[in-house]
Amino acid sequence: MKKNNNRLDSNIKRIARLDRYVRPDKVEGAIKLDSNENFALDGEFVRSAAEQAARQVDLREYPLDQLDQLYAQLAKYTGIGERCIAAGSGSDQIIELILSTLGGRRATVFSPTFSYLINRCELHGINVDRVPLERDFELNRQAFVKSAKKSDLVYICSPNNPTGNQFDRQTVMDILDSLDGRLVLIDEAYVDFADYSLSADAIKRDNVVVLRTLSKAFGLAGARVGYMVASEKFVQVFRSTMQSPYPISVLSLAIASGVLARADHVRKTIEMIRSERSRVIGRLSKITGIKAFRSDANFIFIETGKSYQIISKALGSNGIVVKMLDNLAGHRGCMRVTIGMREMNDRFLQSIEGVL
Numbered sequence: 001m002k003k004n005n006n007r008l009d010s011n012i013k014r015i016a017r018l019d020r021y022v023r024p025d026k027v028e029g030a031i032k033l034d035s036n037e038n039f040a041l042d043g044e045f046v047r048s049a050a051e052q053a054a055r056q057v058d059l060r061e062y063p064l065d066q067l068d069q070l071y072a073q074l075a076k077y078t079g080i081g082e083r084c085i086a087a088g089s090g091s092d093q094i095i096e097l098i099l100s101t102l103g104g105r106r107a108t109v110f111s112p113t114f115s116y117l118i119n120r121c122e123l124h125g126i127n128v129d130r131v132p133l134e135r136d137f138e139l140n141r142q143a144f145v146k147s148a149k150k151s152d153l154v155y156i157c158s159p160n161n162p163t164g165n166q167f168d169r170q171t172v173m174d175i176l177d178s179l180d181g182r183l184v185l186i187d188e189a190y191v192d193f194a195d196y197s198l199s200a201d202a203i204k205r206d207n208v209v210v211l212r213t214l215s216k217a218f219g220l221a222g223a224r225v226g227y228m229v230a231s232e233k234f235v236q237v238f239r240s241t242m243q244s245p246y247p248i249s250v251l252s253l254a255i256a257s258g259v260l261a262r263a264d265h266v267r268k269t270i271e272m273i274r275s276e277r278s279r280v281i282g283r284l285s286k287i288t289g290i291k292a293f294r295s296d297a298n299f300i301f302i303e304t305g306k307s308y309q310i311i312s313k314a315l316g317s318n319g320i321v322v323k324m325l326d327n328l329a330g331h332r333g334c335m336r337v338t339i340g341m342r343e344m345n346d347r348f349l350q351s352i353e354g355v356l
């Protein structure tokens, strides 16, 4: 008995020491550019989908056919057959299920990347090998493949969080070609803002899973709806055995369906964000001492060098919250900034321009 207690104790201590995701503080009334949510999609649009959903659903029932409706709508939006799509409570939950069932003992990621994935690997006892990105955030393909060949799981975030870039498509395809049989997770949480998705390639391979979400482009971070695109074989096992029977509430499913039915409207806001992204990067590149990196996502990565503290103070006093990354991957004074509505972006730009 004592021995078991000791084991439990040391396991809890091991877990308590792990790095973890820290939820950002809520700053009342702030211009929120820290979590890559979509505020270009107006609040009223999402609210009315939620109100309509609340009137439609019967919360006394477990969700039954609503998931099928979601799959049909996602199939229409992505152009992928519905039998190759499976949903989860945010893509976070899908990641969790995959790591806990198929994660194996060793994972390869490039670095920096989505830290949640690394934290969860460590929680599940999966050793993570981090292959550093080049200074311009391009990938050293040879080094990555060398590590990946020794791993059970390979994670490619595309576009990458926090750097914002997607690698050249052929580079990723070459990596997939050299990793037959190893599980490759391609995290496309931000793909709706990018130039290409690998969804159509993933369904032809049994070892590649693309993760997508309605949290970003579709403005539904609070509803927790994510999905995967994979081969029919993988998806059927995931849906029937790996996933829990009712992963998403009826309310969230109905809200997701309402918003997906207006995908045309969402596409317009995506175009707006892409154009704002170019404008913001263009304006920042005119400021001496600031480097704004190319982005394929709804956020940008900037290096502010020795102006980090001044800018941080200016943003704080103007009620603007961004993700502060400090020194990262050989770059000094880094920040990740969500692209919001034009007025929000202007407030951000003016805060920096006002102090430099």
Ligand SMILES: Cc1ncc(COP(=O)(O)O)c(C=O)c1O
Residues within 6 Å of the ligand: 035, 036, 089, 090, 091, 092, 093, 114, 157, 161, 187, 189, 212, 213, 214, 215, 221, 224, 225, 226
């Ligand atoms: C790269 C990446 N993957 C996955 C997620 C999680 O998305 P979801 O809200 O679908 O769980 C995020 C959220 O920030 C992300 O940045």
